[in-house]
Amino acid sequence: MTTVYIADTGVFVRCGGPDKSKFQRLRRALQQAGVSLRIPQRVYQELGGNPAADKYPSGDIPYADGFEDGWIVVAEELDYANPLVSTxxxxxxxxxxNETDRDEDIIEKADTALVGLAAQVLDTGEADHVVLLTTDKPAGRAAEALLPQHGFSDSIEFRYVSVAYLESLTADEFW
Structure with missing residues (x-):
């Protein structure tokens, strides 16, 4: 089984930055497991990067080492022409x-991009399982509720990235 791990901005914010123990624990766990976190370009922008730049990282992104070391990877642009992704x-x-009682127009585009990327990865066959790491419970619940409706039953897993999760994280979470 091929698994892709997708993370949102909140994961990095919750880590507190590269000099913090939670960030180092996340880095160490991913490197020991030999996997990377994939982030949508929208998330990269929220972190301060410029996806139009020739080489990642760019701008004032505080996680440059993660990109250079390869445990954080910026995903290709979402294929909005793919009806599954846009739907x-x-x-x-x-x-x-609906879940947060907010107007649709103010829902963050990065939240929809997380699940859009999961759909794209599954639809293209790049992976048969996606683990969505997020601090956004409504986005995680949306992924678990909606992707099975499009033929991806048992293909998506939402992990809520709490402070406790980050403080106890080991490579075992990624095997």
Missing amino acids: VMDEVRRFIA
Whole structure:
């Protein structure tokens, strides 16, 4: 089974930066397991990077070592022409709006991009399992509720990245 790990901005914010123990624990766990975190370009932008630059990282991104070491990877642009990707992203926006009682127009695009990337990775066959690491419970629940409706039953797993999760994280989480 091929698993892809996708992370949101909140994971890095919750880590507190490269000099913090939670960040180092995340880095160490991923490197020991030999896997990387994939982030949508929207997340990269939120972290301060410029996805239009020729080489990652760029801007004032505080996680440059993660990109240089390869345990954080910026995903290719989402294929919005793929009906599955665009449909899932629309459904995620509606799901989050309904769950949080907010207007659809103010739902963060990075939240929909997380689940859109999961759909794209599964649809292209790049992976048969996606683990979504996020601090955004509505986005995680949207992924678990909506992707099975598109034929990806048992293919998505949402892990809520709490402080406790980061403080006890080991490579075992990624095997």
